[in-house]
Amino acid sequence: MPRINSSAELDALRQEILSQRDPDQPCLTLCSGSACHATGCGKVAAAIEEEMESQGVADDVHFRRTGCHGFCEQGPIVVIYPEGICYLKVKPEDIAEIISETIKEKKIIERLLYVDPNSGENTTLEEDIPFYKNQERLVLGFNLKIDPKSLEDYLAVGGYQALVKTLFEMTPEQVVGEVKDANLRGRGGAGFPSGVKWDFARKAPGDKKYVVVNCDEGDPGAYMDRSLMEGNPYGVLEGLMIGAYAIGSNEGYVYVRQEYPLAVDNLEIAIKKAEDYGLLGQDILGSGFDFTVKVHRGAGAFICGEETSLLKSLEGLPGEPNARPPFPATKGLWGKPTNINNVETWSNIPLIISKGADFFNSIGTEKSKGTKIFSLVGKVNNTGLVEVPMGATLRDIIYKIGGGVPGEKKFKAVQTGGPSGGCIPENLLDTKVDFDELTQAGAMMGSGGMIVMDEDTCLVDLARYFLAFLSDESCGKCNPCREGIRQMLKILTNITKGLGTESDLELLLELAETTKGASLCALGKTAPNPVLSTLRYFKDEYEAHIKEQRCPALSCKALIAFYIEPDKCKACGACFKQCPAEAIEGGKKRIHVIDQDKCTRCGSCVDACPKAFGAVKVMSGEPVPVAIAEEARNLG
Amino acid sequence: MSEILLQIDGKKVTAKEGMTILEAARSVGVSIPTLCDHEKLAPYGACRVCTVEADARGTTNLVAACLQPVENDLVVRTRSEKVDKIRKVLLEQMLAHAPDSEELQELAQVYGADKDRFEAESSFCILCGLCVRYCAEVKKKHAVGFFDRGAKREIDFIPEVAIRECWDCKECFPLCPTSALQAAYVLTEALMSPPASSTKGCNSCG
Ligand SMILES: Cc1cc2nc3c(=O)[nH]c(=O)nc-3n(C[C@H](O)[C@H](O)[C@H](O)COP(=O)(O)O)c2cc1C
Numbered sequence: 001m002p003r004i005n006s007s008a009e010l011d012a013l014r015q016e017i018l019s020q021r022d023p024d025q026p027c028l029t030l031c032s033g034s035a036c037h038a039t040g041c042g043k044v045a046a047a048i049e050e051e052m053e054s055q056g057v058a059d060d061v062h063f064r065r066t067g068c069h070g071f072c073e074q075g076p077i078v079v080i081y082p083e084g085i086c087y088l089k090v091k092p093e094d095i096a097e098i099i100s101e102t103i104k105e106k107k108i109i110e111r112l113l114y115v116d117p118n119s120g121e122n123t124t125l126e127e128d129i130p131f132y133k134n135q136e137r138l139v140l141g142f143n144l145k146i147d148p149k150s151l152e153d154y155l156a157v158g159g160y161q162a163l164v165k166t167l168f169e170m171t172p173e174q175v176v177g178e179v180k181d182a183n184l185r186g187r188g189g190a191g192f193p194s195g196v197k198w199d200f201a202r203k204a205p206g207d208k209k210y211v212v213v214n215c216d217e218g219d220p221g222a223y224m225d226r227s228l229m230e231g232n233p234y235g236v237l238e239g240l241m242i243g244a245y246a247i248g249s250n251e252g253y254v255y256v257r258q259e260y261p262l263a264v265d266n267l268e269i270a271i272k273k274a275e276d277y278g279l280l281g282q283d284i285l286g287s288g289f290d291f292t293v294k295v296h297r298g299a300g301a302f303i304c305g306e307e308t309s310l311l312k313s314l315e316g317l318p319g320e321p322n323a324r325p326p327f328p329a330t331k332g333l334w335g336k337p338t339n340i341n342n343v344e345t346w347s348n349i350p351l352i353i354s355k356g357a358d359f360f361n362s363i364g365t366e367k368s369k370g371t372k373i374f375s376l377v378g379k380v381n382n383t384g385l386v387e388v389p390m391g392a393t394l395r396d397i398i399y400k401i402g403g404g405v406p407g408e409k410k411f412k413a414v415q416t417g418g419p420s421g422g423c424i425p426e427n428l429l430d431t432k433v434d435f436d437e438l439t440q441a442g443a444m445m446g447s448g449g450m451i452v453m454d455e456d457t458c459l460v461d462l463a464r465y466f467l468a469f470l471s472d473e474s475c476g477k478c479n480p481c482r483e484g485i486r487q488m489l490k491i492l493t494n495i496t497k498g499l500g501t502e503s504d505l506e507l508l509l510e511l512a513e514t515t516k517g518a519s520l521c522a523l524g525k526t527a528p529n530p531v532l533s534t535l536r537y538f539k540d541e542y543e544a545h546i547k548e549q550r551c552p553a554l555s556c557k558a559l560i561a562f563y564i565e566p567d568k569c570k571a572c573g574a575c576f577k578q579c580p581a582e583a584i585e586g587g588k589k590r591i592h593v594i595d596q597d598k599c600t601r602c603g604s605c606v607d608a609c610p611k612a613f614g615a616v617k618v619m620s621g622e623p624v625p626v627a628i629a630e631e632a633r634n635l636g
Numbered sequence: 637m638s639e640i641l642l643q644i645d646g647k648k649v650t651a652k653e654g655m656t657i658l659e660a661a662r663s664v665g666v667s668i669p670t671l672c673d674h675e676k677l678a679p680y681g682a683c684r685v686c687t688v689e690a691d692a693r694g695t696t697n698l699v700a701a702c703l704q705p706v707e708n709d710l711v712v713r714t715r716s717e718k719v720d721k722i723r724k725v726l727l728e729q730m731l732a733h734a735p736d737s738e739e740l741q742e743l744a745q746v747y748g749a750d751k752d753r754f755e756a757e758s759s760f761c762i763l764c765g766l767c768v769r770y771c772a773e774v775k776k777k778h779a780v781g782f783f784d785r786g787a788k789r790e791i792d793f794i795p796e797v798a799i800r801e802c803w804d805c806k807e808c809f810p811l812c813p814t815s816a817l818q819a820a821y822v823l824t825e826a827l828m829s830p831p832a833s834s835t836k837g838c839n840s841c842g
């Protein structure tokens with residue numbers, strides 16, 4: 001691989017790569033992110049290679065393994081270009097047919113197409129699938145176009161143009177100015193203006209400075225950063241180099257959590273390739289700019305995502321937050337000025353430099369510009385990664401992209417912002433995705449977690465779940481966070497067990513105020529959010545638990561009971577067979593009865609009872625009727 | 637070092653750049669309660685009872701006086717309804733661990749904290765870290781440290797180090813605002829065999 005010594009040489013290489021690629025040549029792509037690895041894309045890939053060979057198309061068809069497409073519950077996903085035909089949930093045994101029918105004969109295989117769960121209609125092209133159609137994939141879009149192991153692919157889609165522009169046409173001040181003008185705000189949680197932060201680091205005295213990528217991504221269920229790092233590590237690195245040039249740094253670190261082996265692999269390959277081409281190292285493209293980057297694997301503690309903890313962890317110290325000030329921009333890694341940004345923030349930089357601040361400002365709301373990637377999960381038909389322009393409403397994301405709530409269930413709330421985010425109720429679904437609007441609604445943007453909940457979710461229990469997470473994952477150093485969460489968690493646990501008292505709600509607010517006001521870092525300052533937002537919008541649920549011993553969602557085990565309605569039971573025995581606690585008295589032609597003392601409230605009987613009978617009733621807040629008399633149990 | 641002018645509880649204060657609010661307050665005789673602060677140790681910011689209200693550049697923030705640097709035109713209130721309420725709850729949370737601690741009880745009186753507000757906790761330690769930091773920063777021995785995180789965080793002696801160092805030192809004992817430290821040491825001591833001669837090393841290996 002020849003070292004590239006100038007921007008002209010880079011252009012020549014790009015032209016050479018493009019000249020060897022025929023846009024009309026059939027290209028078959030397979031998504032190979034971590035999620036699809038889990039659903040078996042490795043075997044599908046092997047089958048594709050084998051079939052291409054045996055059906056004699058290996059020379060005419062290009063096969064590319066790309067990063068995550070985002071529609072993970074439908075993976076592995078195969079897309080056939082130039083048409084863009086999209087096949088979902090592809091299995092190795094489908095491949096022979098895909099090649100013989102679709103590649104060779106241009107025939108569509110109906111059974112592999114996307115089926116709309118509501119209308120039952122098929123969609124052939126990827127771009128027409130509602131999940132994709134309603135997104136704006138400015139950042140994530142590269143994941144579909146490149147093989148993360150191929151720097152050439154990145155060059156072919158315009159990669160490193162922003163770096164060339166930066167190094168040869170812009171001063172560091174101009175780069176900072178452009179990012180400031182773009183109004184880019186950090187995607188890692190707090191939404192701090194990135195340009196302003198860069199300016200602090202640039203102006204901070206010191207000749208040694210660092211740039212850092214935060215890929216700790218500790219929010220349970222979130223994988224935006226993982227997918228970007230796995231799918232397009234070049235984009236992250238290009239952004240990082242531009243930032244380094246802007247603040248005057250020659251050394252960067254990427255902090256990736258240990259649990260992301262594929263991200264680490266792809267990143268290391270990308271670094272190696274960039275080094276070989278001279279796109280990392282000394283005198284990059286003959287510009288005089290030197291830059292090296294190292295990968296650090298984090299042990300995977302949630303608190304290590306907090307920037308001051310992350311920097312300590314990079315230094316080999318325990319990951320505990322430091323008070324700010326001093327901010328990392330003035331005193332960061334090894335005491336030197338350091339600029340740390342989230343993976344998605346860095347990924348936006350090449351776009352801003354190439355297309356300009358005006359372009360970036362044309363997308364979004366007044367104070368939140370550009371797009372945001374969310375990890376949409378929970379009770380929603382289409383789960384996966386979605387990228388939308390800022391200003392999109394939660395309703396659009398959940399219904400247009402997510403396809404709404406599955407089954408006959410009713411939507412209840414959407415939780416955004418990770419473990420210390422908040423819940424937003426149905427009547428606020430027109431809230432826009434915007435840093436400030438979400439915060440006003442009692443939730444937050446966070447790094448992009450979005451969990452949809454239906455009527456079966458108990459929001460008191462949800463708040464309890466998040467506080468339990470935070471109680472385990474805080475560093476434990478400061479009193480308001482550690483002890484405040486401990487006490488709030490105890491109260492919530494009691495309420496879900498029906499042991500709450502009326503003064504508990506006041507006490508929760510008082511504890512929340514202390515934890516929010518006095519904690520050292522943002523974990524503690526935001527930890528009460530799950531409690532505060534559910535109390536704000538779903539106070540009636542708390543009250544039902546406390547005053548009526550009733551869980552409206554019929555979910556808190558201590559407050560529910562299962563009861564077989566005698567007039568509906570047909571003595572089919574289905575529940576009797578399923579009950580793991582042997583709590584059901586059955587018998588041939590005998591109305592079944594649940595022994596309330598033995599019942600563990602697992603709910604197996606509800607699922608087992610045939611829909612047509614619907615004899616098992618879930619009850620809460622009312623006494624279970626006395627069991628039917630023995631002599632009345634005989635049926636017919 | 638340039639001079640910084642600020643206001644604490646209505647008093648005009650001249651401080652040096654780099655000073656904390658706590659230091660500036662002390663310099664003019666304003667007392668702010670602390671539990672994890674110690675003159676020989678670096679500011680730590682764990683107990684948070686030194687939380688004060690500070691107005692800067694048009695916004696009011698709650699900050700820990702022991703860590704927050706002074707800045708020009710800062711207006712600090714060391715007591716306010718909000719501050720007192722926070723201190724009260726913080727003290728109540730710690731009293732659930734160490735109801736008999738004299739230091740906590742004295743502060744509880746001032747802020748009206750009820751030592752029985754929360755159910756008693758099994759550990760006495762309030763994790764102020766005085767022992768851990770004293771051993772590390774002053775004695776440079778690291779015989780006692782923090783273990784685990786979140787609600788499970790605790791202090792413990794590292795037996796291999798403690799067996800060599802602690803017997804003749806025990807300087808951290810009086811620093812502890814609760815009886816937790818001594819208890820932890822006693823436990824550690826019980827686990828290790830008592831040193832034959834505390835000042836000398838093991839005979840066989842020198
Ligand atoms: C408890 C906690 C966890 C965090 N975890 C992450 C994380 O996993 N990834 C991330 O990018 N930022 C995380 N942050 C935010 C970082 O502290 C920091 O604000 C961010 O890396 C700055 O980058 P940005 O300005 O590009 O968002 C976390 C913050 C807190 C308080």
Ligand code: SF4
Nearest residue numbers: 475477478481521524
């Ligand atoms: S707020 Fe929580 S996580 Fe942050 S320093 Fe305090 S104890 Fe640690």
